[in-house]
Amino acid sequence: GDVLTLEITGANPRTIQYPLSGRLEGLQSDTILLATDLDFTNSGVYDIVAYTNAIDSIPANDTDRVSYTQTVDxxxxxxxxxxxxxxxxxxxxxxxxxxxxxxxxxxxxxxxxxxxxxxxxxxxxxxxxxxxxxxxxxxxxxxxxxxxxxxxxxxxxxxxxxxxxxxxxxxxxxxxxxxVNFKDLSIYDINNPTSTSYFKANDSVNVEVYIYNSGTFDSEGVKIYVEVDSAGVIIANFSETSEAIASKATVLHTFATKYRVPEFLDDTMSYDIRVYLEATEGDLDLTNDTMGTSTYALNDVNIDELGHVNWSMEQNIPNPASAATRIPYSIPQEGVIHFTLTTITGQVLHSQDIPSAAGSHSLEFDTQHLAGGIYYYSMEYQGQRIVKKMTIQK
Structure with a gap:
């Protein structure tokens, strides 16, 4: 007999056949419900073809097709x-x-x-x-x-x-x-003295230290300890409490208590400064609570005895610097300037001699290769040395 066929291919194939019966007058149409349970829940392309068997004289219009793309997501x-x-x-x-x-x-x-x-x-x-x-x-x-x-x-x-x-x-x-909330106070830097500081024997020195609060809680302040070690002997130790430190803030604490610079046989002998924080309950990282530096004492250098030389080295411009900086300096007579750049731990990164005529000059210095942080630069002229701090920001 006459049959209407529906074929579904693709993600969920199925074939349905529907027997045709009854009478359909000329130029009339009818709608036939073939199924109510078709499943298109699988993602993919569904090709649907409907056709009848050869029941009339014009088979070209006996087939229709449609394609659907379904995405379940x-x-x-x-x-x-x-x-x-x-x-x-x-x-x-x-x-x-x-x-x-x-x-x-x-x-x-x-x-x-x-x-x-x-x-x-x-x-x-x-x-x-x-x-x-x-x-x-x-x-x-x-x-x-x-x-x-x-x-x-x-x-x-x-x-x-x-x-x-x-x-x-x-x-x-x-x-x-x-x-996650956490506490972490750390010694960020010892600002004074440094490895390039030269104080005379018996000078009184204020220790300066930067403290950073990397935690999520504000701190009411922390107790900071200083030890001065000369040849294995603690010659000074004292403590003070810092000001309050907000979360993600850095403060500079200058100790009111001073220590006296020890005496050595020559200027090549160093002594050690150790700064550490009192352990805070719940502090996430105790390894960053301590920092030390070695520095030197001048025992036999007296500017007046050597003869005062009127020369200068200014702060680098700009400061902080990024890609380049300029260091102004002035000398009273022709000579050689010895320029040195070091890390805060004293590692020499750059050193050069600069022959200079009498008068004012500027040293142009490329800082692109330097990581962000704190550095020290110095110039030495006729036995006298000037040291300043340089900050690099990236």
């Missing part, structure tokens, strides 16, 4: 911000999920969560999601904020959707870097 659009948490807190994350496919999603699918790659939590989302709609989901199981370290003072929260028929896997995952 839910995207994990966002992990909502969680703010700063404390170690040990229980956190219930919230996510936004969008139906970015071409058909509604009716089937349940899983959400998988882990923290730092472990502590997996799986929950099932049962909501239906129409095309283009967004669902906000709050996890009913919480994760515990893990311990942090100085190398990783945060945690990684990973969440992904897991739907078997999802057609686009690249938008199923999100990672969130979780902020």
């Amino acid at each position: 839910v995207a994990l659009a966002e992990i909502l911000p969680l703010g700063f948490k404390n170690v040990g807190d229980t956190v219930y994350p919230m996510v936004k999920i969008v139906n970015t496919g071409t058909i509604p999603v009716y089937s349940p699918f899983d959400l998988i969560l882990n923290v730092n790659g472990i502590d997996t939590i799986i929950e099932t989302l049962t909501d239906s999601i129409d095309v283009g709609d967004t669902v906000t989901y709050l996890f009913t199981q919480g994760f515990i904020v893990p311990q942090i370290t100085a190398m990783q003072p945060y945690y990684f929260l990973n969440i992904q959707t897991d739907m078997a028929c999802d057609g686009v896997a690249t938008n199923d995952k999100k990672q969130y870097l979780g902020d």
